[in-house]
Amino acid sequence: MYNGGKIIAGLIIFAAIITSPFLLNIGKADEAPQPSLDTPAINQMSEKKCVESAEFMRTGHMQMLNDWRDQVVRNGDTVYVSNSGQEYEMSLENSCLKCHSNKQEFCDSCHTYAQVDPYCWDCHTDTKGAGQ
């Protein structure tokens, strides 16, 4: 075999490069986002509860916001009565962001991780009144 050493060395380098993304990340599973609940409004709650259960909110909040939007804007209904009987104003800025006033550490931490970029903030303002 001509140039056997070079070929084998080349193959080893090739294999190393091609597997490097995997090798370099061994044991470093990408950390799941940790949305922070540390806001004044939530810290004051005796029972830390969202509008619905955390499981439902995690998977269903986008759909819920769509429903809220249509109910408020098109029907003029503004009050949401949750499963547990609690009443909430259906509003992005006056409900969600009143409790979750740390949009960056809460909403954005998940959204950046999941690479979703809701366009809501073109118009809706976060509590600091600065949009995004």
Added chain:
Amino acid sequence: MDRRSFLKLLAVTGVGGVAVFEGINQFGATEAAEIKKSTKSLQGKHWGMVIDVSKFQNAEDFKRIANACHSYHNVPDIDDPKQEIKWIWQDDFEHTFAELESNYLSEKIKQQQFPVLCNHCESPACVRVCPTKATFKRDDGIVAMDYHRCIGCRFCMAACPFGARSFNFFDPRPYIKEINPEIPTRTKGVVEKCTFCVERLDKGLGPLCEEASRGGIVFGDLDDPNSEVRKVLGENFSIRRKVELGTGPSIYYIFGGGGQSA
């Protein structure tokens, strides 16, 4: 399978299918026990306004109502008549009541300015032309905007005979002095206009221009014979803008007595 059992099966699957889809459809994916109006919300069949022109004598009277509206609703302050955004503003007699032309207008009427805003028409041309139903008529007569659906085609602006609609040619946020965090702004590429303060009515409050007008504007239900607006209309000579176009404006103008600034 004979015909009889086939029909029975069809009936059962039909009923079952409807029940399943009804169940899925209820409230989409939300778990709400109930979605309802606020108990405080103002209910009306046909909201309208009466504007007493005699209460609008100087620039200050106009500025007060425009400021109340524009600062609350995050309406940008753009100093260019081609690109400005306005929900409530002022205009002279000839532009406000073009069809009431007279060869010999009194100097007083020539000088008089009139508050103008969206007329929340009975059969609004803007609603008819909107391809996405972004602008629509609520059951209480308000011509509302669903900014989420607006694609910025501007058909509504072409259709509106009152120039009540403005287009956002660029991001309005840099032109808003202080953003009211309770209300969304709008963004580049959508049309906006007066909403008759729907978000306030739904919470039991009246429109801001009425509140700031010191009695120059009365708001109420035109379908209710006992309402304040109807009382005022019953006692005064009133006119509406461009009625010959058949859109049926819900804003009435009276020329009151007094002559005093509010």
